[in-house]
Amino acid sequence: MTTAVAIWTFLVPLLLLWWIFQRAAGLKGGLATIVAGVAAFGAVLFPWFGHSLPHWSASLSGNFSVIMAVLLLVGIISRAGGCGFFRAGDWKAAWIFGAVASLLLYPSALGLGPQNFDSYALGWPWLFRGQSLVLFGGAGLTAALLIWCGNRFGYVLLLALLAYATGFQESENLWDYLLDPVYGAVSLLVVLWSAIRRVSR
Amino acid sequence: MSGGSHALTHVRTMPTLPRLILAAVALAAGIGPWWAAHEHGAKSFPGFIVQSHTDGAPPLFRTETINAGSPHAKSHSATLAELPDGTLAAAWYAGSGEGTSDVAIYLAKRSAGGAWEQSEAIFTRQRVMSDLRRNVVSLGNPLLLADDTARLGLLFVSIAAGRWSGSSINLAWSEDNGSTWGPARKITMNPLANLSSLPRNPPAPLVGGGWAVPVYEEFLGKFPETLWLQPRGSDWSAAVSRIEGGVYILQSSLVPLSERRVASFFRDFRPARWMSASWSEDAGRTWTKPVTTELYNRDSGQCVIRLSDGTLLCAFNDVSPGKRENLRLAFSKDEGRTWQTVATIAEEPGSEFSYPYMIRGRDGAIRMVYSARQTQIIFAEFNEAWLQQQTEVAP
Known part of the structure; x- marks a missing residue:
């Protein structure tokens, strides 16, 4: 996996979670978006069954x-x-x-x-x-x-x-x-x- | 993201000239890569190299166990390649069981006229996880790619999750005939999370370099495809074309009959139990609808190669009380439509002989590897004189 693919497979799940948190919480505005972004960042780094979400998503598909x-x-x-x-x-x-x-x-x-x-x-x-x-x-x-x-x-x-x-x-x-x-x-x-x-x- | 129901067209806020320039850029961005690929890239269905040499030697037949004394409970899916100096390289996967975490890809070599050397693990799960920076549950289905240089290629499967349906194909290169290996990289074969792709059976060398590799998908559908690997500068281009869709055939055996004409034979798991076949007149671009042949196939791997006079030779599991209790050879004189069983390579009630893989050496001899009871990797070597001898005594 190249560095560009590694960054991409980190970035897209982060954006997806960010968007989901933002929508799910019904949040609007700059501060709420930052809070959702921090939560998404934490969720992306959190190890699920031993690996982070980007690691899992890259394992199944690196092509977002x-x-x-x-x-x-x-x-x-x-x-x-x-x-x-x-x-x-x-x-x-x-x-x-x-x-x-x-x-x-x-x-x-x-x-x-x-x-x-x-x-x-x-x-x-x-x-x-x-x-x-x-x-x-x-x-x-x-x-x-x-x-x-x-x-x-x-x-x-x-x-x-x-x-x-x-x-x-x-x-x-x-x-x-x-x-x-x-x-x-x-x-x-x-x-x-x-x-x-x-x-x- | 959001939605709406307004019209596609909006009030044009951007002046006409910049919009025109951007529209032209968009059109160029679409066609540009297509044009550039034709100028500098790989070739579209370039045709096949057909081997036709024969050894003229007296009848020869011998077998040998490559992985004698192997500690592994499972050794299976062997592949074979001849290196430029006549050395043979065989690879297979082995471990405590199919899909287990300790499965590794093993490689053994035999110099011309010599004996098989001790095998070595060339790719372990840990190594592949490090190379790919991805989760890997297990490995499987290696396939060697050899040409006239010291470069040796290896395709193999890594399973990201679950079983074989969670597999994808990786490619690695060795620049010293398999002694050391560069990093493995994943090949994108399909848009559905790139899962459920596996290679099987010998690659067919292409005019201008590269190979057509028989691969198959087994996600929701089960169908055969061809992986086209061609050199592109210092790198390789990979693309996949479909032979047949559906859910009933896989593991094709690709047999070039001439530069543009090619046959493909399939493992078939329909109740009818006959191997099916398809032919292409345009170097693998389009294929005839698969038809059943009169050669038995009970959902097991087979391998077909072309002999020096155009006769096709198939290694297959014939009718037996168990599923794969024998391994036989059959001839076809009509490009695979009809077959005559001529010899038995192995047979033992209650046993299993499977996944034959045949190549023709530069000396014209036929070399085969197969697995016995999925624990031993057996090497068989014979020539056309021996096959002719078997034909004469066959009923």
Whole structure:
């Protein structure tokens, strides 16, 4: 594990716990955010079954998506009363992107769908040359269109693409910079909940 | 994080030109890595190197126990490679039991014409935990990668939690033919926490360097894949392609038939009990739908290699009262569609002979390792003349 991956696998669980503590306690404002952050820091360092949470999460997967990390950071800062970088439409774009990407990726990764097709393989730019352009070009085009339309999720997507170019993660697959099971599951739940509310109105 | 129901588009607060520049940067950030990978990276399905040499020697057959006197209750899943000077290297996992914390990866070598040396633990759980800086419960399934240099590669599994479904694949290199090893690193194989990936069966060398390694997933689905390992400067690129999805076949045996044509044979655990097979005409990019062959397979590991005249040779567990009481060899003259059993390597009621792993040496001889009762690692060496002799006496 490189130092960059070690830092990343520490940072993302910290942000996740920070956000959870902040939300669970119904806290708002700068001081409350600091308290939640200190509690999250303590929980991250606390040994659970012999190891810290980052150690466990890295053992099971070191590839947290850049998008999820940025969304957590934006969520924490917004609730702290800082700059409202994301507006409702930006969040909506984030959830739709996560839900659509999850549906495209995870069923296929589990061996479902077309039997010898794995959309995860398109995340390596050199293996399936032509097909992988759909993912790389599609992600770039989505980010470009969102930025052009003034949607700030486009900047987050751009950040994920630039992070992929640096190769700081353990994975060489673009999907792992865009999506992870936590972001995917939350996105699906939010989109599903929104759809149910819309239908039941 | 938050939610909302407003429209995607907002009032444009940023002037047009900066927005246009940022949109162009985003598009370039998407396509740039894709373009760069094609310019400087690994090759897409480059084709296979097909071995076709034969030794022309008189019939030869002999077996030897590699880990004689081993103190371990469990020794299993052996792999074999030939180094540039003809030395053979075998690796396997051993410990007090499958998935136990004392399991380590062992390596033994045999110089050309010599005897097997005492095995040494090259990767212990503690060493791998230190290399990966992660939790490791146990180790397993080693697979050696050898080419014409002094560099020797090792793929092996580390289990983060639970049993085999909690495993992921690691790669380590030795620059001195296996005497010392560099740090292991994890290979990302799937997006689902990168778990449940295992290697099995010999790698197929690729044109331009690198290997196609048979791997498989057993998380919710159970299916075979190919791990493509190719040199990229001083490092290696790794990517995975699917052979077939679903929940019924795994542990493929990859057999190059020509540079672009390749066959794959699978361990099959459907009730029908037949080994299944698939073929690719485009160097492993796409595969035919797997079909059952007429070779018995009761959910056990098999290994297939190509002989000098294009005949395929399969080592497999044939019908027996127990699950793996024999280890036999079968020929196929039609690229794996039909098979004829020609020889028995080992057979003993109540015993177990499993996980055969075959390679063809530069001298044309066939070398095999397999586990007996999952405690002994047996080395078998034979040649095409001996196989021909067996064919003549086979019923």
